[in-house]
Amino acid sequence: MAKWLDNAIFYEIYPQSFLDTNGDGIGDFQGIIEKLDYIKELGCNAIWMNPCFASPFGDAGYDVADYYQAAPRYGTNADLKRLFNEVHKRNMHIxxxxxxxxxxxxxxxxxxxxxxxxxxxxxxYIWTDSTWGQLENMGSLCGISEREGSVIVNFFAHQPALNYGFYKKTQDWQQDPDDPGPKATLAEMENVMRFWIGMGCDGFRVDMAGSLVKNDEDSKGNIALWRKVRAFLDAEFPEAVLVSEWGEPDKSLQGGFHMDFLLHFGPSHYNDLFRCEEPFFSGRGKGDVAAFVEKYKENYEKAQRKGLICIPSGNHDMDRLARSIHGEELKVAFAFLLSMPGAPFLYYGDEIGMRYVENLHSVEGGYGRTGSRSPMQWDHTTNAGFSAAPKEKLYVKQDEATDRPTVEAQMADPDSLYHEIQKLINIRQAHSALQSRGEIEFVYAEADQYPLAYLRSDDKEKILIIINPADREVSFDGDYAVKEALYTFGGEAAFAGGKVTVPGGSAGFYLL
Incomplete structure (x- = not known):
């Protein structure tokens, strides 16, 4: 396994919204290259870049028209190769x-x-044998081809599903994963990986990795498929990294993935933390972390306590973090995000508290997600330094508020969210127990109660993390011999008489 994942901190770049260097209103590869030093200075040492292949962009690039060609609006294949090289020059990965x-x-x-x-x-692709029949539990597109049949689609109608077979076949037209068609599809996807790893990328974040083999209730077919991919990579590119969008780490890690995303949909209770009516990380202190912790512990145990569950600050598919929690609440939230196992993922702009832009028309299949995809806000100049294009030509409308956060302003303010995140990253990188593979044990995570407390440990050290987003002092039972406060925000916890008393709106890391 690639050792660099042990202390990886990812920065997610939505390329069309990051930095435009040619004035067409859309971000590009050169814009990413120009900001690599910024990403490194923040403390991130790895990048996940959203789809950058040729596409009609009906779904922001998640509708690929050529897996072997960079989207011309971002640049050429040679530009993308240069981006890989510039990333590696800085001892970073992508x-x-x-x-x-x-x-x-x-x-x-x-x-x-x-x-x-x-x-x-x-x-x-997955075709039925009849143009007329209705399908249960699957979308399809019919009447568009000269061949008989309907094609199964994933998500939008313009996204026909590639054929990896059916684990449980219920219709004559359904193929087995070992049939020639599905085997050829997998072989071609391996060719795609071979091409880009050969060009210099370090691996892939895989979109909806658990959904390729259909009718696969227990994921056995998908696990088997990804084991084949892992065997191919181990033979040819043993350092190549796979991170899954799956949401079930016990299955994805079995399949050969190095890490798995905690999804914002499904049973994870991730939304209980940041994106619900009463988020746990709101200062109102009416949230509940208990269900999240229980589900996390369940996944942690299923994954043999490897802890390789990635918790993102957000991404292109969900509301901005700053839509539901604000100001100092964001700093407390990042103390949590940057002290959990697995690789943290920071969505571009979350480090400055970029807001969700309300009431936007859908752009390139974004719909309600469009407000989380607005252009990065770099400075006080035209279009916040994102682009020299007239503002009506920007890919997505920008936050036009006069007090919109910018990198320039936050870097100049020592008390900003940017500097707090930078500080937290530095502390994480200085203590192996806080990194991806350090163990976790929750010591206080009660229903409808604050704070949240957990121990991070490895064979070198043990660190107690106490997170109290509520705007009131709280306490819990515990007898800890604290050697040093490694980090505090909002005041230091008091340890006396078998009780820990925690100030409101605070976070602390305590070396035991």
Missing amino acids: LLDLVPGHTSVAHPWFKESCKADRNEFTDR
């Missing part, structure tokens, strides 16, 4: 976003698959 489950209807593979005469792409 993962591309791989979307193996579906393509765009504009992909040449799909156009060939639509033809009535058999060809090498006939079984590249």
